[in-house]
Amino acid sequence: MNDYLEIFNLKKVYPSAKGPQTIVQGFNLKLRKGEFVTVIGHSGCGKSTVLMMVAGLSTITDGGIVLAGKELDGPGPDRGIVFQSPSLLPWMTAKENVMLGIEQVFFTAEKAEREQIAEYYLTVVGLADSMHKKPGELSQGMRQRVGIARAFALKPKMLLLDEPFGMLDSLTRYELQAVLLELWRKNKITAMMVTHDVDEALYLSDRIVCMTDGPEAGIGEIIEVNFPRPRDRKAVMEHPDYYQLRARLIEFLEVHAHKKKPAALAPVSATAVAITA
């Protein structure tokens, strides 16, 4: 299969008080065109760091990232980004926020045409009636919808999502997962998403990348998810493989994520010391 996004030997070193610290090391991953891949792992292992490097918002210490045959260098509108907080500009209406990017990317199009694009995507995410409201007047879930519309409206080569539904209640989360999946299917966009939610990962992904714990985090295991598409949440959950896959993911997070290093024992010995002292 021809690979669309290729991540080679990615490494990230952050300077810290105790000297340079290697957060991510030897991260190799290839995404096929149109594939939906989620990344899970423990908090602080470096998932966001990897995603930020793909987004070009964080510098790469070593290794390289190639998207559609071109090595990435810095951020660009060819990658639609949706973060946990939607980072809308609060002085612009929902539509203006979407338009800001459209004007950059489709600068040759007529104004009416650009407005149409913005209105189309805002309507698709269910904001037809609220597109002239400012983010302050929208609920958390509605803001995230604007964020999704903004990302898709630019017709990006790929989509990068960092726990986009992490701050939402479960009903809204389910709703937006369905909206995202539908848009992804229609636009045939390659997507890479970070999540903590095992069920979310199973519902959305073609493959789930499990990261080991940091420092020097890498890929521990990659799990294929072959539920038929288009997916229906109920059908997915009733699929005979569902609970087996879910158990495997949870086992990975509980057991294997730590196995690279014995550091997980450190807190225990620390208490032991505290008791003897």
Added chain:
Amino acid sequence: MKETLRKLDFLLLPLLGAAVITGLWYFSSATWAGDLPNPTKTWTESKPYVLDPFGKRGEMDQGILRFTWLSLILVAKGYSIALILGTPIGFFLGLSKTFTKAFDPIIQILRPVSPLAWLPLGMVFFAKVKGVNISEMAALFTIALCSMWPTVLNTAVGVRAIPTDYMNVARVLKLSRWKTLTKVMIPATLPYMFTGFRLSLGIAWLVIVAAEMLTGRPGVGGFLWQQYNALVYEQIILCILTIGLVGFVLDRLMSVVERRFKTA
């Protein structure tokens, strides 16, 4: 009864405060401050200036609102210069560490210098410039220089406080420098800028009196100083009240504008 009194607090208490001060004033002028005209005398002597507020009997003998108007025009000019210079300087300070390192020390040293110290320097500055009104230029120089700092510093703080998220939006969309400035940075900084603008206006108005006193320009401050030199003390108090009232109104107006931008 008690309830209705409490509801009138907002009116009764300030009146009570004013009554106490007026009492002290009467008492002082009747006892140890013999030269201080008492409130009644102050009012009778100030009447011509208050009842004919726009009258003009001579360059230094005009109605109180006419004087106020002249002062306001001077302040408006000096304040505009302060904003036009101060806002960009604030942006540079906020954006560039090098610029901050180079100029922050000198700003911190110049900031506390009193308008009374700047004014003579202003006179010296413009003394040899042809075709300008030296005293007006010196006054504008002083007002602008003294009132600029809150705008400079607040703008700088605002620029440094722009959330990374907003700047990332600009980076991801590859906005041009101009668009990044007008669509992201300025709107994000506006609330801070307006806090600076309000504080600057307060200072500009504070400086006007000193500037007019030393340059002898017509205006509330100039009038006050002239009356003092002519040993007519009644109108000094009139001028003080006027200055205070105008300053208060200006501050209220600016905070209304400021609040508008806070929510945006």
